[in-house]
Amino acid sequence: MSRARPETVSAEFLEPWGQEDLRHRVGAAIGSGRLPQSLLILGPEGVGKRLMALWIARALQCGTGDSPCGTCRSCRMAARLEHPDIHLHFPMPRPKRAASRAKLREAIEAQRHERLALLREDLHARLDPEVVKGLYVAAVENIRDQASRRPSMSRKSVFVIEDADRMVPQSSSPEAANAFLKLLEEPPEFAYILLTSNRPDALLPTIRSRSVPLRVAPVPTPRVAAYLTEQLDVSADRALAVARKADGAVYQARRLLDTDADDSGTAADDLLAAALDGTSRARYRAASRYSARGARGELAPALEDLRVRLRDLLCVASGATGETFDPARIASLTRGRTVTDRAVLDALASVDAALEGVGRNLNPQATIALLLEEMSTAFAGEAAETTPLSF
Ligand SMILES: [Zn+2]
Numbered sequence: 364m365s366r367a368r369p370e371t372v373s374a375e376f377l378e379p380w381g382q383e384d385l386r387h388r389v390g391a392a393i394g395s396g397r398l399p400q401s402l403l404i405l406g407p408e409g410v411g412k413r414l415m416a417l418w419i420a421r422a423l424q425c426g427t428g429d430s431p432c433g434t435c436r437s438c439r440m441a442a443r444l445e446h447p448d449i450h451l452h453f454p455m456p457r458p459k460r461a462a463s464r465a466k467l468r469e470a471i472e473a474q475r476h477e478r479l480a481l482l483r484e485d486l487h488a489r490l491d492p493e494v495v496k497g498l499y500v501a502a503v504e505n506i507r508d509q510a511s512r513r514p515s516m517s518r519k520s521v522f523v524i525e526d527a528d529r530m531v532p533q534s535s536s537p538e539a540a541n542a543f544l545k546l547l548e549e550p551p552e553f554a555y556i557l558l559t560s561n562r563p564d565a566l567l568p569t570i571r572s573r574s575v576p577l578r579v580a581p582v583p584t585p586r587v588a589a590y591l592t593e594q595l596d597v598s599a600d601r602a603l604a605v606a607r608k609a610d611g612a613v614y615q616a617r618r619l620l621d622t623d624a625d626d627s628g629t630a631a632d633d634l635l636a637a638a639l640d641g642t643s644r645a646r647y648r649a650a651s652r653y654s655a656r657g658a659r660g661e662l663a664p665a666l667e668d669l670r671v672r673l674r675d676l677l678c679v680a681s682g683a684t685g686e687t688f689d690p691a692r693i694a695s696l697t698r699g700r701t702v703t704d705r706a707v708l709d710a711l712a713s714v715d716a717a718l719e720g721v722g723r724n725l726n727p728q729a730t731i732a733l734l735l736e737e738m739s740t741a742f743a744g745e746a747a748e749t750t751p752l753s754f
Contacts, residue, residue, distance in 0.1 A: 379411035381582030394429030406579030409615025581611025631668035638738035
């Protein structure tokens with residue numbers, strides 16, 4: 364899989380999709396030095412609160428104006444979640460017993476770094492979705508200590524604390540709770556605290572009253588669909604169908620895409636679109652929708668449908684008309700690209716090889732990655748002497 368992974372994350376992936384107005388308002392506050400130091404970022408699950416918080420963090424650290432420049436050292440480190448003065452915290456499973464409070468805090472910090480590594484792989488990952496988790500006393504103590512230290516690289520330190528409604532009431536350690544509340548109320552002049560929550564009713568009232576709310580609004584359905592087509596190379600029809608289910612939560616739509624892959628026809632359309640697109644990003648996106656283990660049940664029908672699509676392409680090439688294929692749909696799939704019959708024949712051979720791989724129980728994700736690479740090579744390597752297909 365690694366060869367299909369893009370080398371760098373492009374800027375548009377890091378910006379919360381569809382939140383231009385909010386970014387504009389927040390950016391103006393940052394530019395004029397009026398951004399409150401304790402913010403509570405609210406909005407439904409999957410609307411982009413993490414991306415919004417990290418965008419604010421990058422803008423604060425970049426310091427070139429009202430938005431992150433994306434190219435300076437600070438922005439590049441922050442994009443990789445490696446900025447020493449941007450601290451990302453989130454609820455985690457309750458830690459096992461430890462010999463001392465210090466050991467417990469070390470263990471929590473180690474857990475946090477494991478999850479940061481996951482987020483560096485996929486910034487949209489849901490952390491520990493199936494387990495009970497919280498922001499426990501030891502984690503709050505770590506945050507408090509980190510926030511009391513001066514920033515190491517820049518002049519500000521930014522704390523992003525996700526799902527702040529999961530903060531466990533600190534009856535066992537009232538001093539930790541009080542220290543955290545004091546941090547929210549009067550942060551050191553160099554510190555910014557960005558809390559996120561999709562359950563504002565569950566927030567401790569003491570936290571809510573000490574932070575300024577910032578709402579990340581749901582994105583209109585056509586904009587959600589545009590995200591799926593422009594960023595994830597999903598076909599327009601499917602993008603709209605999935606976007607309608609997402610209630611304006613862009614990244615929820617992205618997740619729905621993963622669980623919605625049972626429609627083999629649209630899955631085949633997406634595979635063909637990714638192969639024709641040819642970029643490693645498109646191929647990676649398409650392959651990453653398949654699991655690395657098991658789930659081959661959904662792969663074989665998609666590959667069979669893909670074979671049908673390719674046969675349709677050949678029919679169009681030879682000028683055939685009839686009921687067995689739909690030239691209008693093919694034309695929309697190829698997005699104006701010209702492909703040759705030789706390329707289609709090569710692609711068909713690759714699909715057959717992939718189907719064989721599925722039969723032998725190979726890793727579906729790796730199988731798709733290899734298939735898309737071979738297909739896009741076939742589509743890109745068209746020789747002049749073969750018959751071009753025009754749509
Ligand atoms: Zn910058």
